[in-house]
Amino acid sequence: MLSRNQLHIYPTSRALRTVSERLKKEEGFLPALMRMDEFERRVILMENKIQVDPLQRILLLREAAAFDRFETLNVNRDLVRFFTKSDALFKFFEELAAEDVNFETLAQADAYAEFEEHLKILEALLHNYKKLLDEKGYTDKAFIPHAYTLNEGFISTCARIEIHLEGYLSHFELSLLEEVSQMTEVIVHYTTSRFNMKMQERFETYGIKLPNNKKVVFDLSNKTVLEVVPNTAKINAKVYAVEEREEQVALAFAQIQKMVDDGMDARDIVLILPDESFKEHFTLFDK
Structure with missing residues (x-):
């Protein structure tokens, strides 16, 4: 029997619905x-902000940006144009904070060496933005990691937290979980593969060495691996070549229709695009 004070965390709403139904x-x-x-x-508090x-x-x-x-x-500062460009700026600032990378470190990287002046401008922009936020008693996601x-009150209500992890955790997210794990039991479910070696290396810096290509369960609180099961899941992938980019739309819809005709529930079909901007092409033809 599951206790009321167990908390299970999943990456998406879709995963939550599936688990809830089960x-x-x-x-x-x-x-x-x-x-x-x-x-x-829920686990973070911003005092006086x-x-x-x-x-x-x-x-x-x-x-x-008025300098x-x-x-x-x-970057055009006209309101409408700036509105569309601001998202990229915010994501850049948020990623730097989440990975605990400052502008000085970034400027030293070979890939950014030729953009040193641009980085100085972005640093000034971030400084100005923070000053305006402080004056109004606000904060932003880009400043939360520091x-x-x-929220000890919230954490104390959870005798055990189980995290069903997919994908990647930022430096900040993993550090946050490590802090929580010192206050209550934190169990992580994860599937390792050659595609997430960087994440495995990040766990190893916290004293947890995970075997590759396995479904693992480990205790983040005491840094022990609790369960290891071979990952036997395989992707039965078919590769198709098209001459024109737009042909991908017709091909994808044809394959989706075939899956539905074969009895698959359309709600279980996910279309993943390497380029988010191409989504509009599919939306145009989606009936």
Whole structure:
């Protein structure tokens, strides 16, 4: 029987729905279910700060960009145009914070050496933006990794937290989980493969060496591997070649229709695109 104070964390809403439907068929108390991003919001406290809302952050960043050198970046500060460009700037700042990389370190990397002046401008932009936020009592996701406290009240309600991890954890996310694991039991479910060696290396820096190509369960609190099962899952992939990019749309819809005709539930079909901008082409023809 599952205890009420168990919390299971999944990466997506889709995964939560699948697990919830399965658990409804079992007897006993259901564990609390939560998405990873929601868990991060719940476990973090920003004392004397309010999270800036999406529109206000764009307006403040635009105000922060009101200095001469910013024009060198060729980013139009007209409200509508800046609105579309601001997302890339925010993502850049958020990624730097999440990976604990400062501008000085970035400038020393070979790939960014020729952009030193641009990096200085972006650093000035971030400085101006933070100053405006501080004046208004706001904060932003880009500054949370360096200015938060743990919500001990929330963590204390969880006797055990199980994280069903897929993909990649940033430096900040893993550091946050490590902090939580010192206050309550944190168990991680993960599937290792040659595609996530970097994540395995990151776990190893915390004293957890994971075998490759396995389904593993490990205790982050005491750094022990609890279960190892061979990963026998295989991808039965077919590769198709097309001459024109737009032909991918017709090909994809034809394959989806074939899956549905063969009895697969359309809700279980996921279309993954390497280029997000190409999504609009599929939306145009999706009936």
